Amino acid sequence: MARHVALLYSVVLGPGRRLRMGDLRAMAEGLGFARVRSLVATGNLVFDAPAADPRLLEQRLETAFAARFGRHVDIILRDSSRWGRLMAGNPFPEASLLAPDRVAVRVMRAPAGAGVLEALEPYRSADERMALVDGDLWVHFPHGQGGSRLAAAMKPRRAGGPGTFRNWNTVRGIGVMLEA
Known part of the structure; x- marks a missing residue:
């Protein structure tokens, strides 16, 4: 099992x-x-x-x-x-400590290619940060996802296919459940 x-x-x-x-x-x-x-x-x-x-x-x-x-x-x-590799790959550890609900990862069904960052760049505000780690898309939303043009632009065709966002609080919570 x-x-x-x-x-x-x-x-x-x-x-x-x-x-x-x-x-x-x-x-x-x-x-x-x-x-x-x-x-x-x-x-x-x-x-x-x-x-x-x-x-x-x-x-x-x-x-x-x-x-x-x-x-x-x-x-x-x-x-x-x-999942352990996903957690270890968090490219925004400092932001995750300060505001874990403002760092999210779009966990992808199939790895997204480097072109996804270029496709999403026009929607990113100056203070939002993106990173592609092992095919999953990480985003730091310093002002939250609610009003973010970048978050709204993350449709499957633009974001590299099917995927779903989880914030750092949820990622860590799942990690704890996996260890129990």
Whole structure:
């Protein structure tokens, strides 16, 4: 068995409907995954499953999600060792200490290429910083993501494909769950 992290792109099922984490855990347990846990209501799962091609596990989760909740949601998977490398690769450690909710990583299904930084540059404000580390896109949003043109521009075609943002607080929280 290997420990995995599953990141949902969205926890909104439709107007006025949010995904309950207990329902998401039950879905994963129904697939035979063990030690299924979630981190608050952020669309993250940590679970144990037989070692397999991550894309196959993503497809199983996405198929089960669509069947149970009535809509497709992209789900990005990482095993525990890749999550550890993701955490260690944080290019903005000082900003993460000062304001961990202002540093985020767009965890990518497939590694984004260097061209993604060039494609997003016109949307970046002077004080926002971006870095590509192992194909995942890190951003320091010193004024938050809410009003950021850069955050709003991060659509899959411009940002290198399917991916989902998690702030440093969430990244660390998942790291703690992986160790337990």
